[in-house]
Amino acid sequence: MLAVAAVSQNADDPLSGLDVGEQPAPDVPDGWTTVSIRAATLNHHDLFSLRGVGLPADRLPMILGCDAAGVSADGDEVIVHAVIGDPAAGGGDETLDPRRTLLSELYPGTLAEAVAVPRRNLVPKPPALSFEEAACLPTAWLTAYRMVVHRSALPAAGGGTLLVQGAGGGVSTAAIILGKAAGHTVLVTSRDAAKRERALKIGADEAFEPGARLPVRVDAVIETVGAATWGHSLRSLRPGGRIVCSGTTTGANPPAELNRLFFLQLSVVGSTMGTRDELAELAAFIDRTGVRPLVNDVRPLADARASFAKLVRGDVFGKLVLTV
Incomplete structure (x- = not known):
């Protein structure tokens, strides 16, 4: 499948390790499911990974991306929660689980045609939100x-x-x-x-x-x-x-x-990220109030390098969206 991956790391030239090309489809462990991505967005977390911060080199190549919205294997329009963790281990809050991780740190991320996530990480997408808008929500x-x-x-x-x-x-x-x-x-x-x-x-x-x-x-x-x-x-x-x-x-x-x-x-x-339930709250808040995420730029997944270049330059006000 087409995906955007970190294949090497360079603190001074992060884009040198960026690859836009074919990667294996994700494995689907028990209790997990797949989402066909319709839109995903970039974060500075992706640049940190390319610079060697937070992503060990022995996990390369790693598909990047934390944010996405798409269609579940059951045919539902969903938003993907990026925090992979056990709420019970964090006293009811998966962001406090000492073993928590984000998509693209231990498991392949969302800058791809499909992603695998735990079933509990899926949040219904409000019909009034486009996939591009919904994909802005899970991280920033x-x-x-x-x-x-x-x-x-x-x-x-x-x-x-x-x-x-x-x-x-x-x-x-x-x-x-x-x-x-x-x-x-x-x-x-x-x-x-x-x-x-x-x-x-x-x-x-x-x-x-x-x-x-x-x-x-x-x-x-x-x-x-x-x-x-x-x-x-x-x-x-x-x-x-x-x-x-x-x-x-x-x-x-x-x-x-x-x-x-x-x-x-x-x-x-x-404060770090948010829970799956808070993501559902946020989606409902956005739907109820009528406010919308600010989108700076929308490009197809194949043009990801241009979006990453904008992120490196800091020439951004709002979110950079990649569509599948």
Whole structure:
């Protein structure tokens, strides 16, 4: 079958190990099933794999991709949940299973004509969502949904204030749209003036340069940038506010500023992906509110290299979609 795979790894030139060609059809263990892919999307996780981060070389070649929507072996339109784990091992949350893995880490991923997954990893696709839109949800959008709705401690009825650091990435773009749909005031930062303008167009209330003094102290911060924005995130919180962190793209060891942390009684919580049930919640939320994932580019699977090149350049605002 046609698939996009990592066949070698290079930290400086990740695309040198990218292969778009024939790969074996996936094995289907007991309790698993197959999905015929209709659309899949790219994530920075795919570039990490090509750079040798998180994917041991002895697992190559590995079909890349975490996100997909398609048609199950039973003929149902479904969204694929990318976390392979046991909820019981995580106290009811498969993301807390110490042995959890994502598609494309231990098992072949979604950038292919078909993927094999546990049956419980299938979520019904709302009919109102296209396959391209549905394929955006399982990684970046699910990560943002858990951060905004379940980890931020913002009021469920809306009315909170949210700062999203680094507008433009998949998680931050989703957080802007979801935060507004949930009824919160959303502020964003970006060093790119064009991305600040786009953030305003998709619903952000105000956009600022990194480090700028904000007009209000916020209730929560969505933090995926790390060292470059960490101090600003702490300074932007009201007393008792909360940082929700799911990434560190500019470095994982910022100054802790513990005096500010304890004196203002701030909270810092981590967040990784989301559960299968949260993915179902997200799909229902998208269906109910009418908001839609922001798609940057759609190409056929055979043109995957061009999409990966865009991802490497950072020339992206929204999701890169590959169709089968």
